[in-house]
Amino acid sequence: MAENNDFQQKIKEQQELEQQVRALEQLVKAFMASEAISRYSNLKMAHPEKALQVLTIMAQLIQKGKIKEKISDRELKNILLQLTDPKKQTKISY
Numbered sequence: 001m002a003e004n005n006d007f008q009q010k011i012k013e014q015q016e017l018e019q020q021v022r023a024l025e026q027l028v029k030a031f032m033a034s035e036a037i038s039r040y041s042n043l044k045m046a047h048p049e050k051a052l053q054v055l056t057i058m059a060q061l062i063q064k065g066k067i068k069e070k071i072s073d074r075e076l077k078n079i080l081l082q083l084t085d086p087k088k089q090t091k092i093s094y
Contacts, residue, residue, distance in 0.1 A: 021052065021055070024055050024056070024059050025055060027059055027062060028040075028055055028058045028059055028062065031058070031062055031067050031069075031070055031071055032070060032071050032076070033070045033071065033072050033073060035072065035073035036070075036071050036072060036073045036075070036076040038073075039073055039076055039077070040054065040055075040076065043080070050080075050083065053083060054076075054079060054080065054083065057079065057083075058071070058079070
């Protein structure tokens with residue numbers, strides 16, 4: 001019985017988390033140009049963790065009043081580039 005309650009609790013927590021993510025997406029997408037929304041959707045399919053990271057950062061910027069206009073695709077790319085770790089250079093020595 002306890003296992004069933006734990007399972008139901010986890011499902012409920014997952015549903016609440018998904019609802020919070022949808023609310024954040026709704027907020028952030030209102031500040032995104034259509035091309036940026038498309039890029040975000042592609043990112044979400046390929047890299048859901050990174051998409052959530054971008055979503056969180058943008059929501060914080062919106063709430064702080066730093067984003068007042070729609071974010072273009074180019075601006076979204078810049079945000080993504082800042083989140084991406086620089087490529088490590090491989091050094092080959094003989």
